[in-house]
Amino acid sequence: MAEAIEKIVKMQGVHKRYKDQTVVEDFHLTAEAGRIIALCGGNGAGKSTILRMLAGIIQPTRGEIAVCGIRLRDDRAAYARQIGYMPDDYRFSGGLTALETLGFWAKLKGLDLQAARAALAEAGLEDTGKKPVSSFSKGMRQRLMFAQAMLAHPPLVILDEPTNGLDPHWLERFVDLVRDAAGRGQTVLLSTHQLSIAETVADEIYFLQNGVVKMSGTPAEIRKQLGTSGLGEAYAQMFS
Numbered sequence: 001m002a003e004a005i006e007k008i009v010k011m012q013g014v015h016k017r018y019k020d021q022t023v024v025e026d027f028h029l030t031a032e033a034g035r036i037i038a039l040c041g042g043n044g045a046g047k048s049t050i051l052r053m054l055a056g057i058i059q060p061t062r063g064e065i066a067v068c069g070i071r072l073r074d075d076r077a078a079y080a081r082q083i084g085y086m087p088d089d090y091r092f093s094g095g096l097t098a099l100e101t102l103g104f105w106a107k108l109k110g111l112d113l114q115a116a117r118a119a120l121a122e123a124g125l126e127d128t129g130k131k132p133v134s135s136f137s138k139g140m141r142q143r144l145m146f147a148q149a150m151l152a153h154p155p156l157v158i159l160d161e162p163t164n165g166l167d168p169h170w171l172e173r174f175v176d177l178v179r180d181a182a183g184r185g186q187t188v189l190l191s192t193h194q195l196s197i198a199e200t201v202a203d204e205i206y207f208l209q210n211g212v213v214k215m216s217g218t219p220a221e222i223r224k225q226l227g228t229s230g231l232g233e234a235y236a237q238m239f240s
């Protein structure tokens with residue numbers, strides 16, 4: 001009999017503590033290929049901490065994390081190969097252009113300059129010429145980081161606040177690009193404060209407060225459970 005559908009993400013009983021503060025408590029999440037999952041919640045709710053643990057940037061205090069069946073501690077390089085990660089803040093340095101920057105990241109991933117060009121074109125940055133990325137606008141930097149996370153179309157894409165600074169045109173493009181990725185079988189985990197984006201793009205939403213999941217489900221399930229017509233209203237009700 002065919003094996004059960006492989007889980008791309010498995011987070012089980014994940015906790016994170018900093019000194020005497022628990023910032024993520026008993027977090028569970030599983031995701032299959034092609035799913036789009038959004039983490040929502042107020043400032044300091046624990047979204048970035050969860051995404052950083054999944055990306056392997058920081059270690060959980062307790063709990064198990066596997067990506068495509070691989071645990072970080074078993075094979076760090078193989079784990080990293082499954083993931084594209086867009087951090088919530090990244091400082092570009094020096095005078096590199098977008099192509100030079102992305103070309104460098106592509107090389108680190110064993111890809112050629114063509115892969116960097118393709119990713120740049122997808123993010124609408126192919127014509128930025130000799131302009132250094134350090135002089136890019138917030139939205140352009142976001143699109144470059146998005147392109148970096150999408151390089152080589154990894155099985156899991158982790159996007160921390162990817163829509164910050166995007167104009168309405170690029171917000172729409174972002175939704176299309178994320179849906180395209182899911183259509184290719186990539187799993188996308190993103191955090192956002194823009195509930196309309198979560199509602200539009202996500203198959204499943206996790207609402208967090210003080211490191212604890214207050215509610216999770218499809219947008220329709222959440223609306224139904226709270227008897228609201230939109231996620232904005234649901235959010236206000238949940239956190240009032």
Ligand SMILES: Nc1ncnc2c1ncn2[C@@H]1O[C@H](COP(=O)(O)OP(=O)(O)OP(=O)(O)O)[C@@H](O)[C@H]1O
Nearest residue numbers: 018023041042043044045046047048049050088191
């Ligand atoms: N390195 C650290 N040391 C101590 N506390 C930390 C550290 N990193 C994060 N925290 C704390 O963990 C909690 C969760 O932070 P996190 O950045 O995950 O929240 P968030 O939901 O992403 O917030 P935001 O929406 O503001 O980006 C916060 O209370 C934060 O102060």
